[in-house]
Amino acid sequence: MKVSRTAQIRLVSCHPEVYEPCDDSFALVDALLADREHLIEHRPSLCMELGCGSGYVISSLAIMLGELGCGVHYFATDINPDAAQVTRETLEAHGLHAEVISTDIASGLRKRLAGMIDVVVVNPPYVPTPEEEVGCKGIAASWAGGENGRTVIDRIFPVADELLSEKGWLYMVTLTANNPTQVCRMMKEKGYASRIIVQRSTEEESLHVIKFWRDGVIANSAEGSDSWLSQFPFKSFWRSSGTSA
């Protein structure tokens, strides 16, 4: 089965200034896997990851949707050019392709891609930090989220809203400190329904992966996703795949 390849994504390229996949990345991929059958039925044409970091998530998504073949195309952006490069290398090592662009969220792409993206995935910088750390050069950009960790998240929502097609879905990782309930309420006012696909507490943080879709458009969220999760213990695969980190 093709999906099992997701578990084999290797960290082929690393860089001291690029965020390596961690619990939040695994939670996001688990959420996509939990929703995989619906994603396949959804038949997206264009998918996009905002803030692709190491490329783990976009590579996993591309593998997961592999059976849709060459009808799906992927974009991945990162504000950190080193991350963009690592993403390209991760994709290539797995025989995958996404168009990778170094940019701030989707700057330069918003106008022409408006209303065209069927799936947007985001693992945003959500860690509460002093405001001046937000958008710094290098790896700090991957986590520094400003007040309540919401500074970048709140910039991403209008962009995602613009990019998403009528049937489009957005998957986003949030932390309890980001106040996901309030995030969902805010998105409801913009016409989006939401659902928590994965909820996970680690030693340090409590993560939610939330799926958003335009209210009134069928979302088909999966129920009972545990069977997928238990089949593919990503962490151990990734961790054992040979880096010193």
Next chain:
Amino acid sequence: MRLLTHNMLSCNIKGVTNGFPLRLEAEKWVEKEVELNADFLRHIFPKIEWKALAGAARAVDYCELPEEADAAMLDSEDFLRRFHHALLEIHVEEGALVCPETGRGFPITKGIPNMLLHEDEV
């Protein structure tokens, strides 16, 4: 960077109103075969700015696209094949994208366009 992406990128400098299409200055490009998917091509065709695609294709020495195109042409296998090749099979590895309004160049390095702005451009 595929020409699909070129077709979706505009200059993002604050105040620029005529930032599309970016002029493609290609120094190095490669061709990689991709399976043709007619459904995708038909889906994406209405979103493509044809003149920008034809111009970008010429910048990488591919001159097999008509100057103008309309949806009726999608019935032609030959047209689909050329459209597919230009859109998805040519990867610009090194070069630049140049804003038509300001002349600002955005480098393409190892296949990745860099659209990051300087502080005074945001």
